[in-house]
Amino acid sequence: MIKANHLIKDFxxxxxxxxxxxxxxxxxxxxxxxxxxxxxxTTIRMVAGFLPPSAGTVHVKGIDxxxxxxxxxxSIGYMPETTPLYEDMTVSGFLRFLAEVRGFNGAERNSRVDxxxxxxxxxxxxxxxxxxxxKGYRQRTCLAQTLLHDPDILLLDEPTxxxxxxxxxxxxxxxxxxxxxxxxxxxxxVLEEVEAICTRAIxxxxxxxxxxxxxAALKARSSQYNAVxxxxxxxxxxxxxGKLPSVKEVHALEDGKIVAFPKAGKSIASDVLAAAQANKxxxxxxxxxxxxxxxxxxxxxxxxxxxxxxxx
Amino acid sequence: MNEAAHHILAVGKxxxxxxxxxxxxxxxxxxxxxxxxxxxxxxSQFFEAGQADLNGFFRWHPWLYMILVPAVAMRLWAxxxxxxxxxxxxxxxxTPLQAxxxxxxxxxxxxxxxxxxTFTVPLTAAYLGAPDFGAAMSGYxxxxxxxxxxxxxxxxxxxxxxxxxxxxxxxVVIGLFLILAGYPPVTDLLARWxxxxxxxxVASFSFMPHYEAxxxxxxxxxxxxxxxxxxxxxxxxxQVVLKTKVGR
Numbered sequence: 063m064i065k066a067n068h069l070i071k072d073f074x075x076x077x078x079x080x081x082x083x084x085x086x087x088x089x090x091x092x093x094x095x096x097x098x099x100x101x102x103x104t105t106i107r108m109v110a111g112f113l114p115p116s117a118g119t120v121h122v123k124g125i126d127x128x129x130x131x132x133x134x135x136x137s138i139g140y141m142p143e144t145t146p147l148y149e150d151m152t153v154s155g156f157l158r159f160l161a162e163v164r165g166f167n168g169a170e171r172n173s174r175v176d177x178x179x180x181x182x183x184x185x186x187x188x189x190x191x192x193x194x195x196x197k198g199y200r201q202r203t204c205l206a207q208t209l210l211h212d213p214d215i216l217l218l219d220e221p222t223x224x225x226x227x228x229x230x231x232x233x234x235x236x237x238x239x240x241x242x243x244x245x246x247x248x249x250x251x252v253l254e255e256v257e258a259i260c261t262r263a264i265x266x267x268x269x270x271x272x273x274x275x276x277x278a279a280l281k282a283r284s285s286q287y288n289a290v291x292x293x294x295x296x297x298x299x300x301x302x303x304g305k306l307p308s309v310k311e312v313h314a315l316e317d318g319k320i321v322a323f324p325k326a327g328k329s330i331a332s333d334v335l336a337a338a339q340a341n342k343x344x345x346x347x348x349x350x351x352x353x354x355x356x357x358x359x360x361x362x363x364x365x366x367x368x369x370x371x372x373x374x
Numbered sequence: 375m376n377e378a379a380h381h382i383l384a385v386g387k388x389x390x391x392x393x394x395x396x397x398x399x400x401x402x403x404x405x406x407x408x409x410x411x412x413x414x415x416x417x418s419q420f421f422e423a424g425q426a427d428l429n430g431f432f433r434w435h436p437w438l439y440m441i442l443v444p445a446v447a448m449r450l451w452a453x454x455x456x457x458x459x460x461x462x463x464x465x466x467x468x469t470p471l472q473a474x475x476x477x478x479x480x481x482x483x484x485x486x487x488x489x490x491x492t493f494t495v496p497l498t499a500a501y502l503g504a505p506d507f508g509a510a511m512s513g514y515x516x517x518x519x520x521x522x523x524x525x526x527x528x529x530x531x532x533x534x535x536x537x538x539x540x541x542x543x544x545x546v547v548i549g550l551f552l553i554l555a556g557y558p559p560v561t562d563l564l565a566r567w568x569x570x571x572x573x574x575x576v577a578s579f580s581f582m583p584h585y586e587a588x589x590x591x592x593x594x595x596x597x598x599x600x601x602x603x604x605x606x607x608x609x610x611x612x613q614v615v616l617k618t619k620v621g622r
Contacts, residue, residue, distance in 0.1 A: 110465045135467040141575075146458035148388070150395050162384040163466050165377065207462070 063215055063245045065108060069118040070294040071104050071269075078104045080269035081118075085263075088214075091241045093260035093277070094249040097363050101269040102249040103143050106219050109247070110140040122215060139208030143219035143249075145200055149193040153184055153203050156192060157210065164211040174210050183232065186290055198229040205233065209240075216240065218248040222255060234259050253355045257281075267363040281353030283361075285323065289351040290334045293319045296343030306333050319347075381468045390448070393484055402446060406488045419519025420574055427505050431495050432513045432589045436553050436581055439485075439524045444545035446484060447528025450477045450536045451616070453534040459544040470616040474609060476564075478529055489514070507592030516588025519601035520581060524549055526608035533615040552604075556580030601602055 064086040071079040074348050078084075079215055094102050095265040109120050111131035113153040120127045127134040148156055157175045167175055179185050182202040187195060192203065201224065221237070222230045237246055238259050247318065250256065256263050257277050265273040273280060292299070300320050304312045308328040313321045325329040331350045338345050393399040410431070414420050418430025451474075453459040463473055499505040524545075531544035553559045556577045564573045584597040 112461055112465050132467045133605070135465055140462075140465045142458065142461045144458045144461070146460075146462050148392070148459055150392055151388075155391075158379060158467060159388045160462075162381075162387075163381060163468055165380060193590065330527060 063122040063123055064247065066105070066109065067119045069108060069120065070104065070116045071101075071108060071113065072116045078269055079108070079115075080098060082269070082271055083118075084264065084271065084274065085125065086245050086247060087241060088245060090245055090262055091237065091260045092245070092247045093256040093263040094266065095251060095253070095256055095263060095359070096266035098251065100266045100363075102266060103219055104269075106140075106217050106247065106249055107142075107267070110138060110142075110217050111135050112142075118317055136211070138217060139211070139213040139215070139216045140217045141204050141208050141221060143223075145204040147192045147200060147203060152189050152191055153195070153199075154179065154188040156203065157171070157206060159248075160207050161210045166210070178206040178209045181209060181236065190373075198225050198226065201225060201229075202233070205236070209357060216242055216244060216246045216248075218246065221248055222250070222252065226365055230255075253359060265359065265362055274357075274360050278352075280358050281355050282355035284351075284355070284357045286351045286357060287313055287331050287353035288324045288331070290322045290331055291315075291319055291332060291347075291349045291351065292322070292338070292345065293317075293347045294338060294343040294345040296338075296341055296372060299341075299343060302337055302341060303334060306330065306337060307332050377467075378469075378472055381472040382479070383472055384478040385463075385468065385473050386480040387476075389477050389480035390484065393446075393480075398446075399519045402442065403488050403491060406438070406442055407491055409442075410434070410495070411493050413438065420498075423510070425503070426515055428499055428510050429589065430497060431492070432517060435517050435586060439550040440546060440553060442533075443485065443521060443524035444528045444542045444549065446481055447545060448532050448541040449524050450481060450529050451533040451539045451596065451612075452536050452541045456538075470613050474529065474533075474612050474616065476608060478525060481525045481529070482522045485525060486518055490519055491519065492608060506540070506591060510590075512593050513589045514595075515593070516585050519588070519598070520585050523552075523601050523604040523608075526605040526612075527552070530608045530612045530615070533612045533619070552579060552581045553581070556582050 064084075066082055066084050069079055069082040070077070082101070084092075089150055091367050094105065096102050101361055105115065107114050109122070111127045111134055114128045122134040123137050125134040148159070151159065154175055157178055158171060161171045161174050179188055184199065184202055184206055187250050192200070195203065201221070203220060208218070216237075217239070222233050225233065234255070237248070240246065241259075241261075248255075248260075260277055263273070263275060263277050263280055264271055292303075300314050301328070303309055303320065305321045306322075308324055308330045310323045310325045312323070315321060322330060322334060331348075335348070337343075338348075340370065393402075413434035414431040417434070420430050451460070454463060496505065496510050499510075510544065527548050528541070528545040531548065532538075532541040534544065535541050557580075561573055561577050564576060568576075584600045587597050588596055
């Protein structure tokens with residue numbers, strides 16, 4: 063439903079987005095992540111039709127966004143990063159205005175506003191002036207606005223930024239619920255969010271796509287992936303684990319736990335368990351690490367940075 | 375109703391409401407009426423003149439508008455850009471042209487409302503004597519057109535910046551030029567070095583001859599075309615600014 067083809071955006075002499083291509087199908091929650099200034103917001107703005115690309119194209123449901131933003135925007139609900147709102151309006155007045163702009167009038171308009179208020183849990187503040195709202199309510203008001211016309215594509219720029227953990231959970235549940243028959247593209251630099259709701263993650267750095275995979279596959283790139291943490295009583299555990307053919311190295315932690323790292327691509331959990339049984343160790347706890355996204359993220363985005371510096 | 379008209383109406387309604395949701399509308403209307411009354415009855419010496427005509431009322435409008443209309447227009451775009459709501463407005467299938475027409479008509483209608491509330495002045499004149507009804511009507515027409523031209527100028531300067539103060543000052547300066555362009559102090563200054571056609575060209579930009587003709591009760595198509603073209607030009611310039619500046 064979204065197809066970005068070699069997108070480039072220059073601001074003066076600075077290239078903010080450098081040759082970004084991707085394609086997203088229905089049912090996907092795409093996490094767009096990267097360090098600050100990586101080009102996430104600029105890319106989303108181009109998909110939303112707010113910024114024209116310097117080169118390349120974005121198609122939304124087959125419509126070229128730069129050529130025909132009006133038509134493309136009909137199937138897009140967009141929540142900008144800054145959650146802009148008309149401060150002097152009430153929450154329901156604001157939503158009524160946007161429903162009118164989206165082409166709804168009278169009873170239809172009111173019922174759509176009502177359902178958006180319901181879905182974003184905004185009923186208690188519906189008649190409150192926007193400039194008196196807390197951050198969480200502002201965020202949800204801006205999110206509610208994206209749902210009015212029931213769009214096929216939701217573009218959410220940092221939708222949970224600045225929310226407390228409970229509010230984050232509410233917003234994530236909403237996104238997950240909406241995703242089934244839509245495309246949701248959200249930008250974030252919160253990695254737990256990607257793990258929690260995204261079915262696919264694109265990492266951008268310095269305006270380029272540096273990784274495009276499922277969160278699980280990205281995590282598998284971590285050096286921690288499939289590492290086994292063992293807390294057990296017995297003789298020479300570390301030594302014996304170190305001699306297993308599939309184990310690369312073994313670390314003893316301060317709290318007495320032992321971590322065994324596998325050789326690349328190997329899974330060692332069963333080997334470790336077999337060794338424990340053979341040696342009659344008393345195993346209190348064993349844990350297989352499924353990798354850490356923050357480590358992968360750091361590794362991918364910093365090597366990219368250093369590469370860039372070397373070229374410069 | 376087609377989609378473009380629908381968008382213009384929705385944007386215009388929001389803008390109109392935002393005047394009345396804040397104290398802006400009330401403060402503006404009260405100050406406008408007080409100043410209009412002060413100029414008419416004190417400075418023009420309406421009662422002392424002994425004539426039941428409305429010249430003393432209409433002749434101050436260009437100066438009144440020069441200061442007050444930029445205050446109505448300055449937030450139209452500057453505020454959208456400062457608060458970022460322009461990103462919302464331009465990603466919901468509204469084109470810049472539709473949005474600016476909605477805003478323009480809302481602001482213009484607001485000025486028409488303020489002007490309509492001066493109805494007590496012609497009523498006073500009618501009570502005291504028999505003013506020329508036709509001249510009063512054409513005077514009001516001229517004042518409405520003048521207000522529209524000032525709104526269009528103010529909207530243009532508002533699109534140029536996200537700072538309302540800068541927008542206000544620029545609009546006042548352009549307004550001042552459009553008033554004075556035909557007056558001898560300006561034309562004399564130009565005539566010293568510029569060729570005659572340029573002096574005439576600059577002088578013909580002035581609001582005043584067109585406005586004064588309407589004030590006298592002369593409705594000439596050329597004057598109507600003049601005001602319409604000022605508005606169209608300024609709206610077009612606003613559209614160009616919006617298309618080239620927004621977001622980048």
